Amino acid sequence: MPLVQEACNCRLRAVPLSVMEAGVKTATSVNGHARNGTPALEVHLCREAFYTGRRLSGVVVLRLAKPVAIRSLTISVAGNEYPTGASLARALKPGGxxxxxxLLLSGALQPRLASDRLSLLWNSVLGRYKGRTLAAGEHTHPFSIPLPASLPPSYEGRAGKIEYRVTARLQLATGRTIKDSRVIRVVFVPRLHRGRPVAVSYPTADGAVHSTEIEVNIELPDRMVAMGESVHGRLAISNPHGIAIPRVTASLEVCEWVRLAVDKEIQRERVDTTAVKPRIPEASFIEADFSLRAPKSAPPSIEGTAISVIWLLKLSLETDPPIEFKTPIVVYSPVEG
Structure with missing residues (x-):
């Protein structure tokens, strides 16, 4: 998908943007950010948080006290994972x-071949490469970069960190680079989630998993719930052999995982639980409603390359031996605007 520029309602300090097109203000006065003739580069973003499946928009402002020859002016966004337990070398590995x-805002992109980059550097040293000359004044460049719907959200927890960073980069014709960079928050927007069957199994004393005669049907109007809200459902238990079920517990668990050489569960926490006591434990059919809340402080669902956060709705039947049923749900940060 090509990267295109679009308008953005950004709030800039001392930058009147009556027309949202890349342009130049040719006024000779330049504010204090560009003293001593040094180019000043600033990134202004349209909002505090950005959502997957939408666009990251803003404006890059370049202030020049005098004409300057440049190679390129670019804006980029990068997402990196820093899993718990990963080596420092891996965490800091370039290109990871x-x-x-x-997105190129002005000039030409850096050559990809090492020989071409070396030639460009040599010609710059000899003064043969002049680049593109920008006039003194204030240059404003709006930008808009699509964020795929499949991106994991920003995260910092027991499993590590997922971080997104926006960087404006000005490369002068001399080879010197000036940057302005900041970390942004990316929020996951849930897509239509296909329901998965509930796992019907229970552990025995030897740790093996076997099927059971008891059947459970969980009705969930929505398998996606916003943080701070509740997931509502109804359970129906078919118990044809009249096995005593004195208590049924519904719980919501969040599991934080790291996948390195092997999968490793870092943290498992039960965030909410509710209990149902059947009036007749040996009844052939048991029905009950339940409601479980996902705290605002909990992490959202994440499917990263090395970091995962999985939410499970679990039903525990206090039989002998105990029987456990579970199904995944999606928890996300509320979308504003």
Missing amino acids: AFFDRE
């Missing part, structure tokens, strides 16, 4: 971003 998009 799982997501990287760059």
Whole structure:
């Protein structure tokens, strides 16, 4: 998908943007950010958080006290994972971003071949490469970069960190680079989630898993719930052999995982639980409603390359031996605007 520029209602300090097109203000006065003739580069974003499946928009402002020759002016967004337990070398490995998009705002992109980059550098040293000359004044460049719906959200927890960073990069004709970079928050927007069958199994004393004669049907109007809200459902238990079920517990669990050489569960926490006591434990059919709340402080569902956060709705039947049923749900940050 090509990267296109679109309008953005950004709030800029001392930057009147009556027309949202890349342009130049040729006024000779330049504010204090560009003293001593040094180009000043700033990134202004349209909002505090950005949502997957939508666009990241903003404006890059370049202030020049005098004409300057440049190679390129670009804006990029990169996503990186820093899993718990990963080596420092792996965490700092260059080019390890799982997501990287760059948009050219002015000039020409850096050559990809090492020989071409070396030739460009040599010609710059000899003064043969002049680049593109920008006039003194204030240059404003709006930008808009699509964020795929499949991106994991920003995260910092027991399993590590997922971070997104926006960087404006000005490369002068001399080879010097000026950057302005900031971390942004990316929020997951849930897509239509296909229901998965509930796992019907229970552990025995030897740790093996076997099927059971008891059947459970869980009705969930929605398998997706916003943080701070509740997931509502109804359970129906078919118990044809009249096995005593004195208590049924419904719970909501969040599991934080790291996948390195092997999968490793870092943290499992039960965030909410509710209990149902059947009036007749040996009844052939048991029905009950339940409601479980996902706390606002909990992490959202994440499916990263090395970091995962999985939410499980679990039903535990206090039989002998105990029987457990579980199904995944999606928890996401509320979408505003």
